[in-house]
Amino acid sequence: MKLTLAAVIASGMVATSMLSACAQAPTAPPGAEASEASEASQAPEGSQAAEASPVKAPGQRIEVPPPPLSDGVFPCSFCHNEDLPPNRTRRPLVEMHGDLVLAHDVAGRLWCVDCHDATDYDSLHLAGGEKVSFDESYRLCGQCHGRNIRDWTAGVHGRRTGQWNGEKAYLLCASCHSAHDVRFKSVTPMPAPVPPTRAAK
Amino acid sequence: MKTVHLFARFVTGSVRLILRGNNLYWAWVAFLVILIGSGALAYAHQVHTGLVVTAMRDQVSWGFYIGNFTFLVGVAAAAVVLVIPAYVYDWKPIREIVVYGELMAISAIVMCLLFVLVDIGRPERFWHLLPPLGRLNFPQSILAWDVVVLNVYLLINFAVVTHILYRAFSGRHYDTRVVIPLALLSIPMAVSIHTVTAFLYNGLPARPYWNSSIMAVQFLASAFSSGPAILLIALQLLRRFTRFDIQQDAIDKIAELMAYAIFLNLFLHGTEVFKEFYSNAEHVFHANYWWWGLEGHRTLVPFAWTALTLNLGAFILFIVPKWRRNWVTLNIGCLATYAGCYIEKGMGLIIPGLTPDTLGEIYEYFPTMTELRVAAGVFAIGFLLFTLMLKIAVAISQGEFGDQAVVEPNGAPDGPLPEPSALPGH
Amino acid sequence: MGPKAEGADGVSRREFASVAAAAAAGFLLTACGPRRLQEMPREQLLRAIREMERTYAERYGTGVTVSDAGPQPGVEFAYALDISRCIGCRQCVYACVEENNQSRDPQVHWIRVLSMNQEEGVDFAHADPYYQPDQVPEEGRFYVPVQCQQCRNAPCTKVCPTKATWTEPDGIVVIDYDWCIGCRYCMSACPYGARHFNWSEPSIPEGELNPKTHYLGNRPRPRGVVEKCTFCIQRTRAGGYPACVEVCPVGARKFGNILDPESEIRYILENKRVLVLKKELNTVPRFFYFYAT
Numbered sequence: 001m002k003l004t005l006a007a008v009i010a011s012g013m014v015a016t017s018m019l020s021a022c023a024q025a026p027t028a029p030p031g032a033e034a035s036e037a038s039e040a041s042q043a044p045e046g047s048q049a050a051e052a053s054p055v056k057a058p059g060q061r062i063e064v065p066p067p068p069l070s071d072g073v074f075p076c077s078f079c080h081n082e083d084l085p086p087n088r089t090r091r092p093l094v095e096m097h098g099d100l101v102l103a104h105d106v107a108g109r110l111w112c113v114d115c116h117d118a119t120d121y122d123s124l125h126l127a128g129g130e131k132v133s134f135d136e137s138y139r140l141c142g143q144c145h146g147r148n149i150r151d152w153t154a155g156v157h158g159r160r161t162g163q164w165n166g167e168k169a170y171l172l173c174a175s176c177h178s179a180h181d182v183r184f185k186s187v188t189p190m191p192a193p194v195p196p197t198r199a200a201k
Numbered sequence: 202m203k204t205v206h207l208f209a210r211f212v213t214g215s216v217r218l219i220l221r222g223n224n225l226y227w228a229w230v231a232f233l234v235i236l237i238g239s240g241a242l243a244y245a246h247q248v249h250t251g252l253v254v255t256a257m258r259d260q261v262s263w264g265f266y267i268g269n270f271t272f273l274v275g276v277a278a279a280a281v282v283l284v285i286p287a288y289v290y291d292w293k294p295i296r297e298i299v300v301y302g303e304l305m306a307i308s309a310i311v312m313c314l315l316f317v318l319v320d321i322g323r324p325e326r327f328w329h330l331l332p333p334l335g336r337l338n339f340p341q342s343i344l345a346w347d348v349v350v351l352n353v354y355l356l357i358n359f360a361v362v363t364h365i366l367y368r369a370f371s372g373r374h375y376d377t378r379v380v381i382p383l384a385l386l387s388i389p390m391a392v393s394i395h396t397v398t399a400f401l402y403n404g405l406p407a408r409p410y411w412n413s414s415i416m417a418v419q420f421l422a423s424a425f426s427s428g429p430a431i432l433l434i435a436l437q438l439l440r441r442f443t444r445f446d447i448q449q450d451a452i453d454k455i456a457e458l459m460a461y462a463i464f465l466n467l468f469l470h471g472t473e474v475f476k477e478f479y480s481n482a483e484h485v486f487h488a489n490y491w492w493w494g495l496e497g498h499r500t501l502v503p504f505a506w507t508a509l510t511l512n513l514g515a516f517i518l519f520i521v522p523k524w525r526r527n528w529v530t531l532n533i534g535c536l537a538t539y540a541g542c543y544i545e546k547g548m549g550l551i552i553p554g555l556t557p558d559t560l561g562e563i564y565e566y567f568p569t570m571t572e573l574r575v576a577a578g579v580f581a582i583g584f585l586l587f588t589l590m591l592k593i594a595v596a597i598s599q600g601e602f603g604d605q606a607v608v609e610p611n612g613a614p615d616g617p618l619p620e621p622s623a624l625p626g627h
Numbered sequence: 628m629g630p631k632a633e634g635a636d637g638v639s640r641r642e643f644a645s646v647a648a649a650a651a652a653g654f655l656l657t658a659c660g661p662r663r664l665q666e667m668p669r670e671q672l673l674r675a676i677r678e679m680e681r682t683y684a685e686r687y688g689t690g691v692t693v694s695d696a697g698p699q700p701g702v703e704f705a706y707a708l709d710i711s712r713c714i715g716c717r718q719c720v721y722a723c724v725e726e727n728n729q730s731r732d733p734q735v736h737w738i739r740v741l742s743m744n745q746e747e748g749v750d751f752a753h754a755d756p757y758y759q760p761d762q763v764p765e766e767g768r769f770y771v772p773v774q775c776q777q778c779r780n781a782p783c784t785k786v787c788p789t790k791a792t793w794t795e796p797d798g799i800v801v802i803d804y805d806w807c808i809g810c811r812y813c814m815s816a817c818p819y820g821a822r823h824f825n826w827s828e829p830s831i832p833e834g835e836l837n838p839k840t841h842y843l844g845n846r847p848r849p850r851g852v853v854e855k856c857t858f859c860i861q862r863t864r865a866g867g868y869p870a871c872v873e874v875c876p877v878g879a880r881k882f883g884n885i886l887d888p889e890s891e892i893r894y895i896l897e898n899k900r901v902l903v904l905k906k907e908l909n910t911v912p913r914f915f916y917f918y919a920t
Contacts, residue, residue, distance in 0.1 A: 151919060155891040156899075159878035163866045164890070165702075176878070184877070186762035190717035194734045195757060196258035196564050251827030251850050252809075253733065259823050262814040322809020322824065322851025329789040329808050336663055336790045336806075344788035344812050406908045407782060407818035483752055560741060560773060560820045561751040 062153070064172045067134040074134075076121035086118035101181040115140060115179070141173045148173075207604060211370055218596055219589045225442070229588065233581040240578010243571045244319055252322055254571045260564035261555045265572045266320035268547030269579070270313050272427070274398045275420060275546060277309035277354065279428020281391035282458055288384045294451035298436060300365055300598070303358045303387075304590045305432055310355040312583035319575050343404055346397045354390045357383050362594075369597045371604045395420045402554065410487035410554040413476070419469040420546075425462035426515075427542035429455050430535035435591065437528065445595050456531060460519035463538055467516055470509075470545070490563070491553040500565045501552060504544050511541030664803045664842065665793060676842050683847060687836050694841040696864040698797035704858050704913060705798070705885035705892045706869075707901070708772060711918040712879040715740055715763040715770035719871035719880065723774075726859060726870035727845035728837050730829030737856040738774040738871060739820065745769050749904070749916075774871075775800065775821040775856035776904065776912030783813035783822060792853070798885075798913050799858050801843040807852040814853060818905050825850045858882070885913070 079096070080086075090111050093100065104110045117125040124132050124140050132139050142149030151157035155168045158176060162169035173179075222230075247254050257264045283302035286295040318324050329335040330348050339345040361383045368375040399420040402411035433455055439445045477488040489495055494502045518524050518534035525531055557563045568576070596602035664672060676693045683691035720738045729735040741754035745767050754771070764770065777800050784792050784800060791807040794800050814822045828850045840846035841861035848854050859869035863882070872880040883890035892915075895901065899917040 147920070151894075154894040156881060156894055157878060157919065159873075159875060160868060160881060160891070161873045162868065164863065164868055164883045165866045165887075176876075184714070186764065187714065187716050187876075188761060189715055189759065189763045190721050192717075192757045192759045193720075193736050193739065196260055198256045198567070198569060251825075253826035258826065259814070259820070262811045262824060317810075320810070322811070322853075323807065323849075326806070326808045329791070329806060336666075338788050338790045342786050342788045342812075344786060344810065348788065401812075405782065405786075405816050407816055486752065555815070557752070558820055559751070559818050560739065560756065561754045562756065562820075 062170050064170050067172055067174050080121035088113050088118055103181045138173050207371055215593050219592050233585040236577045236581035240575050243574035256566050256569045260558040260562055261566040263551050264566050265568035266316050268551045269576055270316040272543055272546045273309045273313045274394055275424030276428040277306045278391040278395040278424045280306035281388050282425055282429045284384055284388055294448040298451055302432055303362045306358045308583045308587035312579055315579045343400045350394045350397050354394050357387045366594055366597050395424050407559055408554045409484035415469050422462055422466035422469055423542045423546050426466045427539045429459050430539040433535050443595050444599055456525045463516045463519055487553045490556050498563050498565050500567050508541045508544035511537040663806045689838045691838045693846055694861055698795050701886055702884045703798045703886050707881040707892055707895045707915045707917055709879040709919045710771055710916050711920045712877045713770040718874045722870040722874035726837055728831055728847050732830050733827055735823050738772050740770055740772045742768050742770055773819055776819055776914040779911035782816040786812045786816045799860055804848050804852045809851040818908050822853050822855045824853050
């Protein structure tokens with residue numbers, strides 16, 4: 001009884017926070033061209049010009065390029081079907097997916113089925129249980145990363161390409177941030193400028 | 202028709218005059234011509250390759266040329282040290298020699314304009330500055346003001362000098378209705394050329410070393426310290442090598458005025474030093490770079506202390522009347538103040554103002570050989586112009602060169618001398 | 628020869644006539660001669676631009692286009708850079724070099740990335756533009772890229788003696804490369820080190836020229852003139868983002884129309900902690916820096 005009550009309250013709270021997270025501003029027609037997806041963070045080509053207001057309505061689907069899934073893993077249900085019952089126990093994965101580094105947060109609280117839906121591995125799921133497709137994974141990230149999802153919807157978080165006076169071109173969170181091993185790796189900087197010297201060329 | 206003939210005689214006579222002189226004269230002229238030739242070759246190299254042959258870069262985008270320009274504007278303004286006693290106080294001893302101050306002003310302005318010309322990236326586009334063909338951003342840009350006041354000052358001095366000398370040449374007295382107003386106008390113009398040049402630097406908040414209210418006053422003080430120094434040396438040379446009799450009173454008075462100017466210059470530098478080091482705000486690093494060096498970069502430090510020593514030494518020599526009147530110490534003092542002001546107004550103003558640059562980077566600028574050669578060439582042009590003009594002017598005022606007088610090869614005038622009242626100073 | 632006709636102040640008719648003729652010639656030259664691009668009537672400007680295209684095609688061989696796009700009404704550009712995210716990779720620097728046809732040798736960079744100490748904060752006196760570690764971002768450092776701030780109260784346009792640089796209605800400070808005399812007063816006036824001079828002939832390697840240019844922006848420059856960031860005027864007046872915004876791998880750069888209440892820029896100004904560089908100089912930059920996190 002107490003457990004059910006707690007679950008109801010929890011899902012109610014999660015639903016409210018999700019709704020408020022998506023409650024940005026009014027309408028825009030979907031229709032931004034999706035561009036080539038890539039696993040690394042490269043610039044997609046520019047999108048179409050000047051449509052109506054680019055701001056998104058609450059809960060409105062945002063056009064994003066296809067998610068950058070690794071080769072050969074999708075559809076997950078190829079393996080994760082009736083023949084492979086879900087095992088929700090936290091454990092290091094040995095037989096498959098052992099190459100994955102899961103380092104989403106420093107305290108190591110999250111583990112696979114917190115995001116992946118154990119009953120349907122072709123989907124992800126929100127905290128309340130609602131399934132989201134990989135194409136809408138930003139909704140999942142946005143549950144916890146509220147400031148970032150707000151900024152992202154406004155066009156302020158993440159790489160900006162396209163037209164400043166037209167439709168914003170959005171990238172999926174996963175296009176730049178690996179969902180599993182999240183922290184950006186260091187990169188080699190491009191060369192420093194040449195210091196000025198007295199010698200003429 | 203008569204005018205044209207007279208003018209033609211003036212021109213041909215002048216040419217003959219400047220082609221006649223003793224060995225010392227020719228040695229001096231040859232020296233200057235060699236410098237001009239070297240400068241011309243160096244400048245040709247600069248035009249061919251670009252300003253990259255100088256040591257200026259984005260971080261220190263003004264250097265030796267603009268430093269020399271700034272210093273020479275002061276020298277030009279220093280003619281006013283003669284004009285005020287001569288025309289405002291009508292003091293005879295200086296009245297006789299005021300023309301030579303104005304000749305120095307003309308030579309100095311010509312050098313200033315040449316230094317700007319060799320510094321800009323597209324010298325063939327200089328006419329973009331001159332209305333009506335060009336566009337002068339007046340009154341917003343202080344550089345536009347500088348173009349106006351420098352050229353007006355040049356024109357005034359040129360008009361006064363040519364009027365006086367040509368009239369003397371043609372045996373007539375100069376027209377006071379022309380000369381007096383123009384000469385009086387040249388006083389505020391002299392102040393204005395150096396004030397406007399100071400404002401060039403003063404008005405840039407991006408450069409805190411320059412953004413100080415005393416700039417204009419300090420420029421004038423150093424101008425009146427260094428400009429008359431050259432004049433004094435030139436006048437003494439004239440007294441020595443020509444029959445020109447310059448009264449000792451005139452020289453004493455100029456030296457006395459210089460003493461006050463040198464004091465003011467030192468005092469104002471002292472106030473700058475106090476403000477920078479006592480306030481000890483972040484931008485003291487410009488002053489630090491000049492006096493002590495920064496992070497091991499010490500290129501300008503010897504120049505800083507040399508300039509200070511020269512200026513202090515000059516002050517001591519000038520402040521004691523006995524030493525002012527002794528021609529040895531006077532001339533040492535003149536050279537000292539000239540060199541001291543040259544260093545601190547030239548390199549000592551421009552480079553520390555730009556080092557470190559606006560983003561904190563230290564690029565050590567020091568002029569390249571090309572810059573030094575071009576600058577020497579420009580100085581040589583100015584000195585040559587001054588020498589030649591002096592030769593003609595002195596000859597006219599001595600009565601050796603005039604419409605009624607034709608100079609004989611042995612130097613004695615032939616024919617009646619012009620009326621004494623026709624000459625300046627009477 | 629008859630007596631000279633002299634006026635009271637000694638000016639002869641002949642002298643007057645010659646002066647008048649000179650004045651007339653001057654007037655004609657002024658009316659028909661070379662002019663600042665900003666003042667040219669539209670047809671003359673278009674002819675000048677076609678002439679530029681011909682010259683560049685001859686010199687570079689490719690089909691170089693020079694856009695004459697003017698400012699759009701109701702648009703004033705602004706830029707925002709997130710210094711909580713910049714990792715100092717310098718991708719923006721080199722994207723800009725390629726997009727805007729900057730000289731490779733001598734090297735001209737319109738963007739300068741300064742590495743600063745986190746403990747000391749934004750402090751130019753201790754900034755380092757020459758960092759070259761193996762990996763960025765470095766421990767304890769943060770990065771502040773600096774380029775032209777397109778100031779509303781620009782000190783550079785104020786001091787230019789020939790009006791060769793001015794602010795366009797959409798906020799971009801531009802330079803007329805054919806009018807600039809190279810006096811470099813604007814470089815002394817700029818507090819951000821944003822203006823750069825072509826100390827010798829600029830050189831772009833063969834095949835690396837960006838042929839899509841704008842007459843006030845990235846068309847190839849001659850030597851002896853000043854140049855600087857123009858917010859990629861060739862892109863932004865056509866609705867695109869500047870190259871630096873698009874290439875930034877961490878999305879630290881934002882751009883838009885500050886007059887549009889829905890723009891990213893307005894969102895940033897209203898919701899983030901925003902600062903400008905050297906605010907005490909009252910240059911009122913259109914380039915903002917902010918902390919998104």
